[in-house]
Amino acid sequence: MKNQYNDLIPRLLQGETRAAARLISLAENDIKAAESIIKAIYKYTGNAYILGITGAPGSGKSTFISTLIDKLTGKENKIGIICVDPSSPLTGGALLGDRIRMKQHFSSDNVFIRSMANRGQLGGLSRATEDVIKILDAYGCNIIIVETVGVGQSEVDIFKSAHTVLVLLVPGLGDDIQTIKAGIMEITDIFVVNKMDLPGADKKIAEIIQMLELNMNYKYNSEDINENFSKTTQWTPEIIKTNSITGENFNKLLDKIEKHRKFLNNNNVLESYLKGRIKNETLQILKYKLTKKIENIFKENESIEKLVNQLMEKQISPYEMANLIILKFF
Amino acid sequence: MKNQYNDLIPRLLQGETRAAARLISLAENDIKAAESIIKAIYKYTGNAYILGITGAPGSGKSTFISTLIDKLTGKENKIGIICVDPSSPLTGGALLGDRIRMKQHFSSDNVFIRSMANRGQLGGLSRATEDVIKILDAYGCNIIIVETVGVGQSEVDIFKSAHTVLVLLVPGLGDDIQTIKAGIMEITDIFVVNKMDLPGADKKIAEIIQMLELNMNYKYNSEDINENFSKTTQWTPEIIKTNSITGENFNKLLDKIEKHRKFLNNNNVLESYLKGRIKNETLQILKYKLTKKIENIFKENESIEKLVNQLMEKQISPYEMANLIILKFF
Numbered sequence: 001m002k003n004q005y006n007d008l009i010p011r012l013l014q015g016e017t018r019a020a021a022r023l024i025s026l027a028e029n030d031i032k033a034a035e036s037i038i039k040a041i042y043k044y045t046g047n048a049y050i051l052g053i054t055g056a057p058g059s060g061k062s063t064f065i066s067t068l069i070d071k072l073t074g075k076e077n078k079i080g081i082i083c084v085d086p087s088s089p090l091t092g093g094a095l096l097g098d099r100i101r102m103k104q105h106f107s108s109d110n111v112f113i114r115s116m117a118n119r120g121q122l123g124g125l126s127r128a129t130e131d132v133i134k135i136l137d138a139y140g141c142n143i144i145i146v147e148t149v150g151v152g153q154s155e156v157d158i159f160k161s162a163h164t165v166l167v168l169l170v171p172g173l174g175d176d177i178q179t180i181k182a183g184i185m186e187i188t189d190i191f192v193v194n195k196m197d198l199p200g201a202d203k204k205i206a207e208i209i210q211m212l213e214l215n216m217n218y219k220y221n222s223e224d225i226n227e228n229f230s231k232t233t234q235w236t237p238e239i240i241k242t243n244s245i246t247g248e249n250f251n252k253l254l255d256k257i258e259k260h261r262k263f264l265n266n267n268n269v270l271e272s273y274l275k276g277r278i279k280n281e282t283l284q285i286l287k288y289k290l291t292k293k294i295e296n297i298f299k300e301n302e303s304i305e306k307l308v309n310q311l312m313e314k315q316i317s318p319y320e321m322a323n324l325i326i327l328k329f330f
Numbered sequence: 331m332k333n334q335y336n337d338l339i340p341r342l343l344q345g346e347t348r349a350a351a352r353l354i355s356l357a358e359n360d361i362k363a364a365e366s367i368i369k370a371i372y373k374y375t376g377n378a379y380i381l382g383i384t385g386a387p388g389s390g391k392s393t394f395i396s397t398l399i400d401k402l403t404g405k406e407n408k409i410g411i412i413c414v415d416p417s418s419p420l421t422g423g424a425l426l427g428d429r430i431r432m433k434q435h436f437s438s439d440n441v442f443i444r445s446m447a448n449r450g451q452l453g454g455l456s457r458a459t460e461d462v463i464k465i466l467d468a469y470g471c472n473i474i475i476v477e478t479v480g481v482g483q484s485e486v487d488i489f490k491s492a493h494t495v496l497v498l499l500v501p502g503l504g505d506d507i508q509t510i511k512a513g514i515m516e517i518t519d520i521f522v523v524n525k526m527d528l529p530g531a532d533k534k535i536a537e538i539i540q541m542l543e544l545n546m547n548y549k550y551n552s553e554d555i556n557e558n559f560s561k562t563t564q565w566t567p568e569i570i571k572t573n574s575i576t577g578e579n580f581n582k583l584l585d586k587i588e589k590h591r592k593f594l595n596n597n598n599v600l601e602s603y604l605k606g607r608i609k610n611e612t613l614q615i616l617k618y619k620l621t622k623k624i625e626n627i628f629k630e631n632e633s634i635e636k637l638v639n640q641l642m643e644k645q646i647s648p649y650e651m652a653n654l655i656i657l658k659f660f
Contacts (some may be wrong), residue, residue: 035649042647121647130648273641278641278648279628285652288519290620290660298609312601317372318460318608319365322615330660 005033009040012139015078017112020139024114026133031288034131041138048080048137048144049261052159054184055168060194063149063244064168069258071250072143073110079143080136083115084158086128112136126157127284133161156184160280163273164189164260167206171200185211188237189260196241205239212237235263295330331640335363339370342469345408350469354444357461361618364461371410371468378410378467378474379591382489384500384514390524392576394498395477401580402473403440410466412473414459414488436454442466457614458485463491486514490610494519494590494602499538501530511638515541522583526571535569542567565593581620 011019027034055061159165167188192206238256242249264270306322341349357364385391489495523534568586572579594600634648640646
């Protein structure tokens with residue numbers, strides 16, 4: 001096994017697509033493989049700019065990303081795209097990736113697309129996504145787009161890695177602001193009102209502004225556990241309307257992304273962001289490892305069965321059982 | 331503090347509403363309080379039948395639950411309702427609870443409503459929900475309805491406690507099957523096609539059947555981490571159409587719930603379900619406690635800063651950092 005990686009890694013660093021695909025598969029399927037691979041390539045990472053993109057179902061993410069890539073490949077970038085579906089092994093993720101992949105201009109060597117679906121690994125998807133980001137980074141991608149389907153804590157974890165987070169909303173779709181919840185709102189750098197030709201685009205912008213103000217007030221009054229990892233409170237989220245079919249306003253969008261990139265480079269914001277990102281990655285790995293350990297304890301252990309029986313007879317409560325397990329195994 | 335619980339708990343067991351509300355608040359805000367309270371009341375729990383209800387935005391959950399409660403209160407039940415919004419401290423949860431609470435018949439002593447929103451506690455919401463279920467159980471509720479907004483791993487964790495899980499879908503809303511992801515599908519006992527008066531109700535039923543077949547095939551081929559906690563593979567999910575405005579088919583729905591209840595009581599299914607539930611609860615508590623511990627290590631520890639700096643200089647990878655932390659602190 002070691003030899004296999006040793007063979008693949010130089011090929012990855014030379015930009016060989018098949019080596020990238022193979023290493024990603026190895027890392028996805030086995031955390032020990034992931035560990036060895038990341039250890040070997042870590043010093044070659046850190047060069048890619050990471051864009052996180054999410055949006056409610058129906059917000060036109062696929063077309064938006066397709067148009068965005070058109071604009072970016074024109075600038076001789078090497079682009080990695082990771083489509084993450086945290087919710088399902090059956091729907092979404094893989095299909096979405098396939099849908100994008102069919103478009104002809106994505107067969108170019110400058111665009112690498114990978115779909116990831118949650119294969120039951122509780123809390124493991126954001127860890128796995130980190131690994132794929134690093135492999136694509138070492139592979140030579142200077143831009144990596146991470147797309148998720150859009151709700152819940154998993155996406156928030158995934159997007160903690162992104163330099164710039166874009167959230168797509170659409171005019172008229174009343175529920176989409178509710179669907180894209182506060183957790184994501186707080187890490188959004190640019191709001192995109194896509195399908196700007198539909199009626200209500202400006203109303204949607206007003207809704208976003210209103211929600212941002214509400215959010216500011218909330219932040220002010222709360223002690224947020226995520227605060228450690230937030231990039232900065234100094235950035236006021238940008239808002240832009242786009243039409244992904246005609247490409248209208250995409251150059252303006254690229255300007256806004258560039259503005260945010262420059263912002264991160266100034267005032268040591270980038271360093272604190274990188275530190276936050278590294279902490280978050282390590283936290284994800286730790287949670288994953290400890291969760292696996294707990295699950296294995298439950299699967300294989302006879303003394304657990306005894307405790308479960310005591311619980312069934314209500315001699316102890318679940319909290320007491322948890323404490324006993326921590327004492328014994330940690 | 332101890333005395334405070336000692337005073338409240340007998341009042342809870344006598345069915346005093348204010349004692350229930352106070353104990354829930356104490357348990358929500360402080361895990362140590364939760365631990366003491368659950369320890370004290372644990373032997374008085376296990377009498378309530380727990381219904382989990384979820385559905386895509388727009389599926390009419392509030393009206394559905396309102397109608398369901400109407401039917402149930404007619405049978406002299408004491409009902410607890412827990413509205414859980416895993417995604418946001420700002421939207422959904424609390425508002426939803428308020429919306430329901432406004433309806434006059436819910437002011438009765440036989441219905442207790444509580445909204446819970448995620449206050450940033452990663453993985454902590456399902457634990458907190460368990461605590462509230464137990465308090466309402468000891469308070470004397472014989473039916474407890476747990477409602478969530480409907481997507482993601484958090485709901486799956488929350489619903490592992492439910493005896494019977496209902497998932498609401500609506501005709502025509504093409505995306506709702508995608509929104510209610512496979513993780514939830516696998517723990518659903520009864521599918522409800524709500525708003526049956528809209529065109530396409532039968533098409534939706536066909537979609538559900540198709541997806542169930544797909545799911546069966548998937549299950550057959552995969553080794554699912556959740557398998558430990560699944561109630562049983564012997565139950566074939568029921569499907570029913572309802573109209574929450576007119577109440578059409580709600581009696582049939584109650585029959586189906588009763589059918590599932592009887593199914594659980596037969597063939598030792600209930601015992602294995604209870605064991606699974608207890609294991610899951612303990613697992614949630616363990617994850618919560620260990621996650622808190624990790625977060626505290628990150629917050630307060632100087633040696634972490636040293637490691638972060640080594641990471642920034644790429645002397646070690648995040649995996650190596652995680653291993654060092656496990657060696658040192660666990």
